[in-house]
Amino acid sequence: MKIIDAKVIVSCPGRNFVTLKIITDEGVHGIGDATLNGREMAVVAYLEDHVIPCLIGRDPQQIEDIWQYLYRGCYWRRGAVTMTAIAAVDVALWDIKGKLANMPLYQLLGGRSREGVMVYGHANGADIGETTEEVGRYLDMGYKAIRAQCGIPGLPSTYGVSGDKMFYEPANADLPEENVWSTEKYLNHVPKLFERLRDSYGFDVHLLHDCHHRLSPIEAGRLGKDLEPYRLFWLEDTVPAELQERFRLIRHHTTTPLAVGEVFNSIYDCHTLISEQLIDYIRSTIVHTGGISHVRRIAALAEIYNVRTGFHGATDLSPVSMGAALHFDTWVPNFGIQEYMRHTDATDEVFPSDYLFEDGYLKVGDAPGHGVDIDESLAAKYPYQRAYLPVNRLQDGTLFNW
Ligand SMILES: O=C(O)[C@@H](O)[C@@H](O)[C@H](O)[C@H](O)CO
Numbered sequence: 001m002k003i004i005d006a007k008v009i010v011s012c013p014g015r016n017f018v019t020l021k022i023i024t025d026e027g028v029h030g031i032g033d034a035t036l037n038g039r040e041m042a043v044v045a046y047l048e049d050h051v052i053p054c055l056i057g058r059d060p061q062q063i064e065d066i067w068q069y070l071y072r073g074c075y076w077r078r079g080a081v082t083m084t085a086i087a088a089v090d091v092a093l094w095d096i097k098g099k100l101a102n103m104p105l106y107q108l109l110g111g112r113s114r115e116g117v118m119v120y121g122h123a124n125g126a127d128i129g130e131t132t133e134e135v136g137r138y139l140d141m142g143y144k145a146i147r148a149q150c151g152i153p154g155l156p157s158t159y160g161v162s163g164d165k166m167f168y169e170p171a172n173a174d175l176p177e178e179n180v181w182s183t184e185k186y187l188n189h190v191p192k193l194f195e196r197l198r199d200s201y202g203f204d205v206h207l208l209h210d211c212h213h214r215l216s217p218i219e220a221g222r223l224g225k226d227l228e229p230y231r232l233f234w235l236e237d238t239v240p241a242e243l244q245e246r247f248r249l250i251r252h253h254t255t256t257p258l259a260v261g262e263v264f265n266s267i268y269d270c271h272t273l274i275s276e277q278l279i280d281y282i283r284s285t286i287v288h289t290g291g292i293s294h295v296r297r298i299a300a301l302a303e304i305y306n307v308r309t310g311f312h313g314a315t316d317l318s319p320v321s322m323g324a325a326l327h328f329d330t331w332v333p334n335f336g337i338q339e340y341m342r343h344t345d346a347t348d349e350v351f352p353s354d355y356l357f358e359d360g361y362l363k364v365g366d367a368p369g370h371g372v373d374i375d376e377s378l379a380a381k382y383p384y385q386r387a388y389l390p391v392n393r394l395q396d397g398t399l400f401n402w
């Protein structure tokens, strides 16, 4: 069996998605997500110019050998562009293997460990009152876990807060938007939000919060401590995580559970965090971390150290990534939670899938492979539009972390 063709499809049904389709001589095809928000075309070029020529003629069943070939064989290891491109190939090959075996992906991985995958939705509002109402709306939809973000008095815009409640989208067309940030204002405000949420809804719902890498370790320790009475499920991305050792200080100061990893792209970004048990949840997911073949190694390491998975699942990860992640979540023994930001109807039409939201859980279907496909003629109706994530400046103009 041979790979005879592979193509990259770029489509913008509301936001940009990059999809790799691998075609075999036996008529079976597989698809993988290759979307790297704000740097999409770098992965397109990497795949088209450097990866696809090496795939033609290879046996698509040899997933591990192809992974090693692309990782070790390129000499320049790791990095977001490389690991996203490898992930797209890897997921497309697992999709093909599932179709050949006539099995859903979770069966190939080791079978079902749970009935459904608990997901968390995003509630956001301009102020505490609006976010509290939004959390109520998510509870009415059946969510068991909800991430809450809210506007900060005195700041014109805040990460995670948008006009469109259901389809919050982190990127903007044309050029990067600029946000203004004040850690002091933020640290004073956030505990009040969670006090209100617990007063309004009690302690049965899981509440989560994302700091988006904006704090120093000692500030993170303080926030974690201030939030302890409200029993968060997790506090995410408190500090920029290039230095894994930074988490030792945070850990010494708070019992609030910590999650990190959506910007990581390999096991080497998180091995200290995991083996020293400095975090509770690892968020590195399939699309930006070398695919299923690499993420399962991270999950296996995490399992030994009682760290659970909590995969990234924002709207810039396509339904293809969501499908693959849900199969992984259905199998992985040390599953924690899965992020679920709903895609727009236009996106769901371009990527027909068979997963379903039911009472706070996402459930995968039994279609062979990961169960998601791409409607190429519909995808062609939505041409690429350059878009960027925002940047963030302090009030005096200094460029800061976004
Ligand atoms: O936790 C999250 O979902 C966020 O941090 C994302 O919205 C993130 O900003 C984007 O996915 C970046 O592309």
Ligand SMILES: [Mg+2]
Residues within 6 Å of the ligand: 210, 212, 236, 237, 262
């Ligand atoms: Mg995040």
